[in-house]
Amino acid sequence: MPDDVAASSPVLQPSVIVIFGITGDLAQRKLLPALYYLMKANLLHEKTLIVGITRRDVTAEELFSKIDLDGDPNTDSDPEVVGRIKGALRMYKMSMTEGTDYDKLLQYLNHLEEEQGMCLNRLYYLSIPPQVLGPIVRNLGEHGLNATCQHAAASSRLLVEKPFGYDLTSAKQLIEETGRYFGEDQIFRIDHYLAKETTQNILTFRTHNPIFDKIWDSQHISQVEITASEQIGIEGRAVFYEQTGALRDVVQNHLLQLLAVVAMEPPAAMDSDATHAVKQTLLEQIMPIQPNEIGERAKRAQYEGYKTEVGKDDSFVETYASLNLSIDNPRWKNVPFIVRTGKSLAEKRTDIRVIFGDAKADHNELNLRIQPNEGIDVVLNAKKPGFDETLQTVVMDFRYEDNFKNNGHPDAYERVLVDAAKGDHTLFATSDEVLASWRIVESVVKAWEVNGDGLITYKPGTLLTDLEATTI
Ligand SMILES: NC(=O)c1ccc[n+]([C@@H]2O[C@H](COP(=O)([O-])OP(=O)(O)OC[C@H]3O[C@@H](n4cnc5c(N)ncnc54)[C@H](OP(=O)(O)O)[C@@H]3O)[C@@H](O)[C@H]2O)c1
Numbered sequence: 001m002p003d004d005v006a007a008s009s010p011v012l013q014p015s016v017i018v019i020f021g022i023t024g025d026l027a028q029r030k031l032l033p034a035l036y037y038l039m040k041a042n043l044l045h046e047k048t049l050i051v052g053i054t055r056r057d058v059t060a061e062e063l064f065s066k067i068d069l070d071g072d073p074n075t076d077s078d079p080e081v082v083g084r085i086k087g088a089l090r091m092y093k094m095s096m097t098e099g100t101d102y103d104k105l106l107q108y109l110n111h112l113e114e115e116q117g118m119c120l121n122r123l124y125y126l127s128i129p130p131q132v133l134g135p136i137v138r139n140l141g142e143h144g145l146n147a148t149c150q151h152a153a154a155s156s157r158l159l160v161e162k163p164f165g166y167d168l169t170s171a172k173q174l175i176e177e178t179g180r181y182f183g184e185d186q187i188f189r190i191d192h193y194l195a196k197e198t199t200q201n202i203l204t205f206r207t208h209n210p211i212f213d214k215i216w217d218s219q220h221i222s223q224v225e226i227t228a229s230e231q232i233g234i235e236g237r238a239v240f241y242e243q244t245g246a247l248r249d250v251v252q253n254h255l256l257q258l259l260a261v262v263a264m265e266p267p268a269a270m271d272s273d274a275t276h277a278v279k280q281t282l283l284e285q286i287m288p289i290q291p292n293e294i295g296e297r298a299k300r301a302q303y304e305g306y307k308t309e310v311g312k313d314d315s316f317v318e319t320y321a322s323l324n325l326s327i328d329n330p331r332w333k334n335v336p337f338i339v340r341t342g343k344s345l346a347e348k349r350t351d352i353r354v355i356f357g358d359a360k361a362d363h364n365e366l367n368l369r370i371q372p373n374e375g376i377d378v379v380l381n382a383k384k385p386g387f388d389e390t391l392q393t394v395v396m397d398f399r400y401e402d403n404f405k406n407n408g409h410p411d412a413y414e415r416v417l418v419d420a421a422k423g424d425h426t427l428f429a430t431s432d433e434v435l436a437s438w439r440i441v442e443s444v445v446k447a448w449e450v451n452g453d454g455l456i457t458y459k460p461g462t463l464l465t466d467l468e469a470t471t472i
Pocket residue numbers: 020021022023024025026027053054055056096126127128129130132161162163
C-alpha cells in the first residue's frame with residue numbers, strides 16, 4: 001500500500017488474526033504479503049497478533065523462508081517490517097477436526113489476550129480446502145470461539161473464501177450450518193474481485209459522470225460483456241478443478257457480482273445495507289436460464305490437454321464457460337449481458353465492455369479494465385485526417401498508473417482484511433446474494449454435470465474471439 005493511502009487511514013483496532021491453513025497457497029501468496037504491507041503502513045495496532053494454524057510442525061522461520069513477503073521477486077522485503085511480522089506471528093499446531101483441540105485453542109487465545117493486557121477482536125480467516133470448512137465452523141461454534149473475549153466488547157468474526165457451496169442445495173446447507181454459530185454480521189464472505197480498486201470505481205464512474213449516468217440503460221446500451229480470461233491452465237489443481245469447472249469457479253461468484261455492480265440501481269446511500277439492497281434486487285431480476293434454453297444461452301469448452309492433466313480421459317469439465325443473461329427490469333429490457341471466463345487462453349484480462357448503439361453500425365464502447373492495465377477506455381469514431389470522409393475509431397484511455405502516479409491503491413486482500421477488521425460488509429457477499437447467484441446458474445450446473453453435450457475443445461493459447469467464433 002502506498003504511503004499516502006496509509007497516511008489517511010486510521011490504525012485498526014487491536015486484533016488476533018487466526019489463519020487456518022497458514023501454510024497453504026492463498027495464505028502464502030496473498031494473506032501474508034497483505035499483512036506485511038498493512039504492517040509496513042503501520043495500519044495494524046501494535047498489539048495485533050497473527051496465529052498461524054497448521055496440522056504440521058512448521059516454524060515461522062520455515063514458513064517465511066518460502067514466501068516473497070513483498071510480492072516482488074526483484075526487491076528484498078524490508079527487514080524491519082519482516083522482523084515485526086515475525087514478532088507478531090505465533091504458529092499453532094492442532095487438528096482442524098478434533099473438538100478438544102478447539103478448547104485448547106480458546107485457552108490459548110485467552111492467554112494471548114492476558115499477555116497483551118487487553119481484549120482483541122478475533123478474526124478467523126478460513127484459508128483451507130472447502131471440505132474442512134464445515135467441521136471448523138462447527139468446532140469454533142461448539143467450543144465457544146464464536147463468542148468474544150470475556151472481558152469486553154471486542155468482536156469475533158469469520159472470514160470465508162469461496163466456494164460458497166457446490167450448488168444451490170449445498171449453499172443453503174452451508175449457510176444454515178454457519179448461521180447456527182455465527183450471525184450474518186459476523187460472517188465475511190470474500191469475493192476478492194469486489195475488493196479490487198477498479199471494481200469499486202465502477203459505481204463511482206457510472207453515477208458521478210453525468211454523460212454516462214444519463215445513458216446507462218437499454219435505450220443507449222445494446223450489449224454488456226464481462227470477461228475474465230486467463231493464460232494459465234489449472235496449474236496442477238486437478239482434484240479441485242474436476243469438482244468445480246469454470247462456471248462454478250468464476251461465473252457463479254465473481255462475474256455475477258461484477259454484473260450486479262454494473263447493472264444495479266445506484267444505492268440510496270453509499271453504505272453496506274443500501275448497497276446490498278440494490279445488488280440483491282438486481283441479482284433477483286437476472287432471469288435464470290431455463291433448461292430448454294441451455295443449448296442457446298450457455299456455452300462451454302475445454303482446452304486440449306486438460307484430460308491428460310487431470311488423468312481422466314472422459315472428463316467433460318469445462319475450462320471455458322459463457323452465459324448470455326437477461327435482466328427483467330425496465331432499465332435493462334432486451335440488453336444481453338454476456339459473462340464468460342476461460343483458462344489457457346491467449347490473454348490474461350478481466351474487463352467489462354459496454355457497447356453503446358448498434359454494434360454492427362456506428363457505435364461507441366466503454367471498456368472498464370479491472371486487471372491488468374487498470375483503467376477505462378472510451379472508443380469513439382473520428383474523421384481520419386484527409387480530404388475524404390473516412391471514419392476511424394480512436395481510443396481515449398485513462399490508466400490508473402498514469403493518473404494516480406503517487407497514489408497507487410491497496411491490494412484486494414489488504415482491503416479484505418481492513419474492512420473485515422472494521423466490520424464493514426460492503427465488499428463482501430451476503431448469504432442472500434450467494435443463493436440468488438446459485439439460482440441463476442442452477443439449471444446449467446445441473447445439466448453440465450450429466451454429460452458433455454455441446455462441449456468443444458480449444459487449443460491452449462486460443463484467442464477468445466476465435467474460440468467464440470466456433471462456440472457461439
Ligand atoms: N489459492 C488461491 O489462489 C485461492 C483463490 C481464491 C480462493 N481460494 C480459496 O481459499 C481457500 C484456501 O485455498 P488454498 O489454495 O490456500 O488451499 P490449500 O493450499 O490447498 O490448503 C491450505 C492449507 O489447509 C490445510 N489443509 C489442507 N487439507 C486439509 C484438510 N483435509 N484438513 C485440514 N487442513 C487441510 C493445509 O495446511 P497444513 O497442512 O499446514 O495443516 C494447507 O496448507 C480455499 O477455500 C480456496 O478455494 C484460494
